[in-house]
Amino acid sequence: ISANPDLHFLVIVNPNSGPGASPLPDANYVREVARLNRYANVVTVGYIAINYCKKPLPEALEEVQTYATWADDYERTGLGVGGIFLDETPNLYSSEAVEYLTSLQHHIKGTPGLLGNRLVIQNPGTPPDAPLANIGPDLILTCEEPYSRYRSNEVQCRLRQLHYDRARCGYMIHSVPLEHLRPLVHELRHRAAYLFITEFFGEFYERFGPSSWTAMVEASQSERVEQ
Known part of the structure; x- marks a missing residue:
């Protein structure tokens, strides 16, 4: 990272398939996330798996809030994340999925404690139907595949x-x-x-x-x- 200051790095932080049950991650995460946040060419984002919109929305919102509270003492600790990586987002349209992802995205963008631009990243692993992309996430993981299947x-x-x-x-x-x-x-x-x-x-x-x-x-x- 330090040797390539003109290259931007997006680092997904995943303590326990999400932020975990504790208000703060363990000491290793506290130390290393703060270290990453010192680099101008790094954005850290917190991992949340939403099980293709089957995770109850209040649970997902609570995990967003846990990541946001990491930055309560940011000036002293340097701990915090600049957005949320939403894993297991759907790629097929449904009105329910649009409603779920729209609510979650609005919450992320409006949550104090998340740093910077409060990035919202969807990971359907394949290009989503247009109405899902039109919700407006900052980044979409449009291909998550082994090389042989990518070439198919x-x-x-x-x-x-x-x-x-x-x-x-x-x-x-x-x-x-x-x-x-x-x-x-x-x-x-x-x-x-x-x-x-x-x-x-x-x-x-x-x-x-x-x-x-x-x-x-x-x-x-x-x-x-x-x-």
Whole structure:
């Protein structure tokens, strides 16, 4: 991060499949989130899984509030997050989903304690139907797939049919053969503002690939597209 000050990093903070039951995370999270927040090119966001809008909305709102209270003593601790990463958002339209996501987004955007622009990130893992995207999240994870499936005709067809602006898109691709990693980053950086690319087949969100992390950062920087 410090070696690439012109590259923007979005860091998803996930203490326990969400903020956890305690008002504050453990000491490791307190220390490291505060450390990340000191970088001008980093935004930290808190993780919440909403189970495709099946999680009771009051529970999701309560988790948002827990993340917001982290910043109660921000000047002293540096602890806080700049938005919410909503995992398991639906990709198929329903009026109920629109109502749920709209309420949740309005709450996030209006919650004191969340830092900065209070980003709202949806992760359906595939391009959502237009009415869901039109709610207006700051970022949509339009592709979360293993490399082989990303290359499939089915996935490529949906990505073409439901195209969203690069500035609003993120891609998360795992199980990438190392020889394809750099070309893939060069390809996808024209499609999405944020990328996570790894050679790992499992536990890829708990660790960084020893080869993919360096390659991804270097490929993102070379002849870099301005964001």
